[in-house]
Amino acid sequence: MIPGLLSTVEDHYHHTFVECAEKHGYDWLLINYRGMRHPLKTTQPFSSFDYHTFEEVIIDVIKQNQGKRQIFIFGTSLGGHMTANLLANSTIDKNKEVAAVVALNPALDLNYSSHQLQQKFFGFYDWLFGISLRIFMKQS
Numbered sequence: 001m002i003p004g005l006l007s008t009v010e011d012h013y014h015h016t017f018v019e020c021a022e023k024h025g026y027d028w029l030l031i032n033y034r035g036m037r038h039p040l041k042t043t044q045p046f047s048s049f050d051y052h053t054f055e056e057v058i059i060d061v062i063k064q065n066q067g068k069r070q071i072f073i074f075g076t077s078l079g080g081h082m083t084a085n086l087l088a089n090s091t092i093d094k095n096k097e098v099a100a101v102v103a104l105n106p107a108l109d110l111n112y113s114s115h116q117l118q119q120k121f122f123g124f125y126d127w128l129f130g131i132s133l134r135i136f137m138k139q140s
Contacts, residue, residue, distance in 0.1 A: 001017055001076070001079070002073070002075040002076070002082055003030070003076055014030060018030070029061060031057060031058075050082060053082075054086075062092065062097045066097070070100075071097065072102070073098060073102070074101075074104065075102070077104075077105050080102075080104050083102075084103045
């Protein structure tokens with residue numbers, strides 16, 4: 001699993017993913033390129049093109065398990081982008097070495113998405129996001 005930008009190992013969806021994988025008999029590997037237990041402190045920028053950060057780890061996992069088990073790669077948010085770019089640009093043989101890939105919730109076109117949130121349904125989603133952000137900022 002390759003999580004989103006602001007995730008840490010403590011996030012609920014990581015625990016849920018791991019519990020579900022184990023329940024169904026799968027082994028799992030959670031790759032977090034920004035640190036595992038602490039809030040982000042690095043100023044290093046990441047983008048969806050930074051799949052090189054973990055490519056070596058995935059290739060090593062594939063080599064260690066070749067012929068023993070199927071490999072599934074699951075990425076969420078920015079991790080979904082990185083997963084897609086990894087398979088599009090990596091030396092990994094997508095047809096032989098990886099059984100399936102899931103990119104969950106990658107924002108494929110941020111400009112278009114932002115425009116849609118502002119314009120569709122009379123700007124309701126944009127307004128709601130602004131209200132939520134203001135409440136969150138007041139609480140912080």
